[in-house]
Amino acid sequence: MDSNDIVAPFVLKTYQMVNDPSLDAFIRWGPGNNSFVVVEPLEFSQRLLPAYFKHSNFSSFVRQLNTYGFRKVDPDRWEFASEWFLRGQTQLLKNIGRKRQTQTRNSNRIDEDEEQDDMATEIARLKQDQKALEQELVGMNKRLEATERRPEQMMALLHKVAEDPEILPRMIVDQNQRSKRLADKKRQRILNPLLSSSPEDTPCMSWPPSTTTNGGHVVNFGGYSPEPEVTPAPEYPFSLLGGGF
Numbered sequence: 001m002d003s004n005d006i007v008a009p010f011v012l013k014t015y016q017m018v019n020d021p022s023l024d025a026f027i028r029w030g031p032g033n034n035s036f037v038v039v040e041p042l043e044f045s046q047r048l049l050p051a052y053f054k055h056s057n058f059s060s061f062v063r064q065l066n067t068y069g070f071r072k073v074d075p076d077r078w079e080f081a082s083e084w085f086l087r088g089q090t091q092l093l094k095n096i097g098r099k100r101q102t103q104t105r106n107s108n109r110i111d112e113d114e115e116q117d118d119m120a121t122e123i124a125r126l127k128q129d130q131k132a133l134e135q136e137l138v139g140m141n142k143r144l145e146a147t148e149r150r151p152e153q154m155m156a157l158l159h160k161v162a163e164d165p166e167i168l169p170r171m172i173v174d175q176n177q178r179s180k181r182l183a184d185k186k187r188q189r190i191l192n193p194l195l196s197s198s199p200e201d202t203p204c205m206s207w208p209p210s211t212t213t214n215g216g217h218v219v220n221f222g223g224y225s226p227e228p229e230v231t232p233a234p235e236y237p238f239s240l241l242g243g244g245f
Helices: 009-019 041-053 058-067 090-095 101-163 167-196
Strands: 027-029 035-038 071-074 078-081 211-214 217-220
Touching: 009 027, 009 041, 009 090, 041 058, 101 167
Parallel strands: none
Antiparallel strands: 027 035, 035 078, 071 078, 211 217
């Protein structure tokens, strides 16, 4: 027999498995009879590979297919094809040979690089997920600590009220004064830029308007009144009116 007519043993055994109808539960021809499908990779590895190739390593079988030029044609199942691997045309099997060693090494190197890139991407994603979980855990711990402190704060307030019944009215006055002070500051921030942006428009007026005394009383012009003096509020563990509960 001419050496060019010899079929590689791996190719021949693979064809025999695919072409055997009794093995269709494990490996069979594809719908177009120009490819084959490994239906059950686990059963295929445990039962057929030891009988035909004296090993049970499915990954090794796939690498051998790549070495002989077979390609995976369906991303969702183990379906492989070669232009010379056709049902009933055994005369074409002789055309299936090993790839050159250089091509195989380059292909393996590309596959390894892709696997490393995928692994690096997955590691980066896992780190981001871990960081997000850690931040969420910190927030939950803070909320839990705040919830645990509330009974203590309530008891402290009740103790203060028992000692000084006037504490609640003072807290209400303090809250009102702080709200008024914040509103005055906001109003001043709005008015000051408007009054100082164009001096030519108000040549004879300064802000705030000057004050004079009349019989010992302060007279204000321009509707301006000085900010009232605010008595500082007593220090309590939290503000009853400021959302402490």
